[in-house]
Amino acid sequence: MKKMASLLLFSLLFLLVLTDSGHAATASPQTKIILDGHELVLPSDVEVVNINKNVMIPIRVVAENLKFKVKWDQKKQNVSIEQNNKAISLHVGRTEAYGQNGKVTLNTAPQLIKNTVVVPLRFVSEEMGLSVSWNNKDKIVGLTSAAVPSVEPAPSPPPVVSGPGQSTVWSKVNDISFGNHQLVVSIDHEVTPRITRLSNPDRIVVDLPDTTFGDMAPGMKQGTMGKLDVSGIPNVTEVRYSLFTNDPAQVRVVMELNNLSDVQVNVQYVSGKLIVDLAVAGIIGIPVPPAQQDNGKSIIVIDPGHGGKDPGTIGISKTQEKNFTLPLALKVQALLSQEPDIEVVMTRETDVYPTRPERVQLANTLNADVFVSIHGNSVEASPQISGTETFYYKRSSSKALADIMHRHLVEVLGFKDRGVKNGNLEVLRDTTMPAVLLEIGFLSNLAEEQAMLSETVQDKAAQAIVDAIKEFLHQPS
Ligand SMILES: [Zn+2]
Structure with missing residues (x-):
């Protein structure tokens, strides 16, 4: 549970800030690591890097500052880290690693960059029990260890800001x-x-x-x-x-x-x-990622319905709705992330269950421009029922978005047009931006269920959703 939460945290946390993918890129030449209030002195030419959307940090400097023992086996390209009874082992170039609780699979393999091994920040925090913050403005990775000092620490002296002819302004x-x-x-x-x-x-x-x-x-x-x-x-x-x-x-x-x-x-x-x-963990499931302000980009929140302990509705072949909504939403995310004017934020990217108030809170805190919740329908007793429905609640901006969204979906999917409907649904009612809930089709209808689970139809639906978002954003307001 805790792992899931932090997994989600990191995927969200860095979604907005790091957009390069596919190759190593410097997150920022000025990126600093602050561990328990102290800036880590990084060896020269060692940097925080971004590989495949993973923030990678130099492991040795962090581990040593936490008083962990770090051993490097050049021949085996293996890093092992020990403190008390805790042991962690990683191999350069391998996604398989050993954490405190046995084998783990990393999203991105550790890499050797200029004689320094960098590993995914996520792994470091999970295995070393660190909580992490990200200050986007100053490009600072904040790490806080669970190590407990016996007294509240004295503040470290701040840098002197006053200079000749300048007075300090707090x-x-x-x-x-x-x-x-x-x-x-x-x-x-x-x-x-x-x-x-x-x-x-x-x-x-x-x-x-x-x-x-x-x-x-x-x-x-x-x-x-x-x-x-x-x-x-x-x-x-x-x-x-x-x-x-x-x-x-x-x-x-x-x-x-x-x-x-x-x-x-x-x-x-x-x-x-x-x-x-x-x-x-388990109560507040969606940490809100740092907002990028004033970059002119529209923030789109994509909400794959249900997840984790909540399967959603059950299809005619026992398909769980949550297993339809997530892959489709991830396709939408992939398409939106290619749009230069759009920041896409997911309420979940894995099989976890954020509550509805948390999904709403995420969108509202981000002051998102558009909220799209993705669902599949079902009426178990009437497998003949089929078609696409699009919901909005009251706001005319939501209605406008719903109309556009529905037109695109019906056009590409060819499912029965069940219309745009006003529905008092929590994620639509409590969000503050144009918000729609899509019932793409009926999982209780055999033909529609098969279509909804196929790659081709999902690709079409994802493209339709993206086209609709772009059309909505470019409307004269
Ligand atoms: Zn649903």
Whole structure:
């Protein structure tokens, strides 16, 4: 479960930021790795790279900083990493690796680049128990180990920003709120937060360097403290904030939890707000990826219906709806990712079950331009029923999208035209952008089920969905 969650996290997390595929590319020459608040010194010409959409990081420098023993066998091209009773083994060029719980298959094999072995970030975090954040603006990979210091650490001194004729200007926090397992800090300039996990009591400390309070508590003095009302929020006992230091200014927010063990911390900025998302494995299934702002691209959220424990409807040959929606949605994703003006974000890319509120929240937090939920229909008792239906809810923008989508689908699929319908469906009702739910065809109808499961028909349907999205986006508004 936890693995699934983090799998999803990484696929989402880097979907928006890294678009090269098929060959190694430098994620960014300035990409930094911050481990537990300290920037790792990377050997010269060692870089974070992006291979087949996987962020690959140099393993040795990370492992050694975590006090793991790293052994390199040149002949066997094998890296082994040990700490206490934990052992991990990887081979350059092989996707098969050994983690703490036995054999694992990597998405991308470790590679030797300029004498440094790079491995998928996902593997590092899962096997070494690190939580990961990505600051897209500053190109920083943040790694937080579960290692627990006995006291809250003193803040490390920030870089000196004042120079001749220049006075220091701190970033200002104008609001802090907590809800939906998210800490939301409105801040006038982006800063890179330092996140620390501590125990006794379990808590997450968010330090904002070079930051003071603005509107919300203008005269806040060092050492005084404010608290948010978190009564009734499960697992959260207290959220407090303070001006931790005065000069350099530093704001500290502490979230006290009953249990930190399953919590993954994900940090991002969305429209001037720092969002620290506490993704509890199995509870909050979709960490929101970092938004790319002002790049002029339309954000399209594709939602393959059901998944994981929720099979959806069952077809005439016992096909589970979730196994129809995912492959089709992945085809849509593949097509959309080739569009230069579109960022595609998936609510799931594997067989997992995000709840409907989570799917909605993802689209709303991203302020997506279009939301498309993909489903298959079924009426078990009436296998003769067939055809395509497209749903929207109330909004005229959703209706416009539904009309276009339906026309394209009916045209290429040739299934019976069952029409565009207004439906009070949660993912349509609670999303805030043009949103449609597609019932592509009836899995309870033998002919339609066979068609829906075929590659050719899925390719056609995927192309129709993409064509419809593009037509909708290019409409005069
Ligand atoms: Zn469905």
